[in-house]
Amino acid sequence: MSVYLTEEEQLALIRQLWDKYGTYVLATLVLVLAVIFGMRWWESSHRAVKLQASSVYQQLLVGVDKSSVQTISTSANALIEQYPETVYSHYARMYLAKIAADAGQYDKALSFFREIIDGLSDPALVAITRLRAARVLAAQGKYSDALDILAPISLKPYQSAKALARGDIYVAMKDYKRARDAYQIALRDLAVSAATERSLIQMKLYNLPAVNKKQVAHRRKGVKV
8 A cells, every 4th residue: 555645635634634723824824924013013113203202302402502491391391291111201301300400499300310210221321310319419408318319320430420429418518538538439430531520529639628637737738638
């Protein structure tokens, strides 16, 4: 008996298999196509949303160039309300926080900063937000809160700015020894090319009140400590 099927037998076998499994094959094919087209639609829709948000953000930047608080506020609020899932909404909060802080509305500014910290995964932007929030808290006299909000910053490029902010806070607290230590860390971690920032920190160090007789003697000799 031949082990090979005739053409008629092969067709009959295919019909049997189709009758038995055809529905499952079609269902699987439909599901696969639905996933493929769904992903393509989502990617296309996501790109469209990003482009629209980018256009609104450009309007915001026009307001920044013209120093128009009204334009900045309108565009920023539109980004937050209409494109909350995009990074542009967090950039918008940053500008709104600055407007609020400049107007002395510190609690409002901090509210925007906290929304960025809680809702964003970009560690660099979160670090910048923490640095700015610390300045606002310090302006309110909330020095302990200001130091606390700086503490989680761990990215290496922001260690000097973090130490500088801590130094300024300690100066406001009249804790000059800790201020000196913080400024020295800021100098240590500062990029070699940051000449202007280095001069600023050195000036802050030099202007600190002396905390012991040795430093007083060095000051009289014109020696920076």
